[in-house]
Amino acid sequence: MFQLRQSDSRNRLLGALAPEDFARLAPALERLPLHLHETLIHAHEPLSHAYFVETGLVSLVAATEGGRIEIGLIGCEGLAGVPLVLGTDRGPFLGIVQGGGEALRVPAGALREAIDASPALRNVLSRYVLSLMIQMGCTVYANAELNVEARLARWILMTHDRLNDGAMPLTHEFMAMMLGVRRTGVTAALYVLTGAGMVRASEGRITVLNRDKLKDLAGDTYGPAEAEYERLLAEA
Template sequence: MEDETLNAEDAGSLQASRMEDNALLRVLDEAARAALAPHLELVPFRNGDMIARAGDPADSICFPLTGIAAVLDSLEGDRRYAVALVGNEGFIGWPLILGDGRWPHDVVMRAEHGVAMRLSAEALYGTIAEHPEIRTVLLRFVGVLMTQMSRTIVSSLAHSIERRMARWILLYHDRVCEDDICMTHEEFRLMLGVRRSSVTDALHKLEEDEAIRSLRGRVIVRDRERLLRLAGDTYGFAEAEYRRLLLG
């Protein structure tokens, strides 16, 4: 019995330590984290795994610990386009916070294998009833995500392919652990909405500027400051809002 108790305590300690890997969970006070901890389930995802599918019931939310969740919107003819990225700074499952029970987008794991902490809708609502500040934190992140999405729209209308590519590489770079990032031509097509030849040309221009090195299926960030200059005002506003609303 004693060994079982120790094992349970070790498991609880591990759960609490993994919660620290998600910045949004770290924002919550100790009482809110303690209330959530027993309901959180560690879930692995492989690169390319579908986390959510548009139109399916939304019955849980996920707090990524590693990896990138790409949010994709779909058009007729199975055309899909990336509209936002979420890493360990946030959560997936905002329809439940906004009163909707269905996923409006596809969500796919990108860049690397990932791990998330999943929370059922029932546990979410029950915990929020006792700790309403959790809803406030989650809604603030939803606001930041909407800001990221709006900048994606405006950038697609107003900026060159090279500038938009620099922005997407920065968004990936923010959410992975290394400068060497798994980014394929297909992913750039989803993000930029252009042909593969245009992706290749844009990658070559960023290489000429010595901002990146492009390899087969990978991008290595060589100079982040140059990427920031290339991205210009396509990048930075949503990131500043995150700091203001959640870290300030």
């Protein structure tokens, strides 16, 4: 069994850590695959691990009898298991794998010890939490004020950031659930985005063609969370 090196990780948070902080976590990190539609984080159950996402996508989801809505999106820039950073071991939301990939997981106890031991590590993770809060705040705004097209544009941008992949495997059905709209609403909105040259859509795949136009459509709901995240990395 060998020690994971910092350069072996594609997670941007782990990459931003001071070498000594990475070394603190490294012995406890374990690489594991993220399977599509796997529920990584269960509501109201103790979290055994936090997950530094390497590749793929994890959705933070609020679930009720009435339906499921995505409230947060986590990719290689982030960490699933925020309650562990904030001093408790459970939360009311789900973490569901929406795009297959890999993660490095760390046991709850080891993460807690490392956070308590290192102010710098605490700072990086806390500020990631802040960027996630900002993302959620922008989603609140988007859900209240934006039409389906603009919300979809924002969501595609956010997903694109996290997959930086040409053709993203996204079905209308899936996007409809994430945004809390009808599937046919997504079909219609996507038709508009396609016609405007923003994306290309075919057989369960979305290809981003023009990020600037998508940003124009999403307005101020895309940007603040990303800016805060970059500021975090720049200062870390």
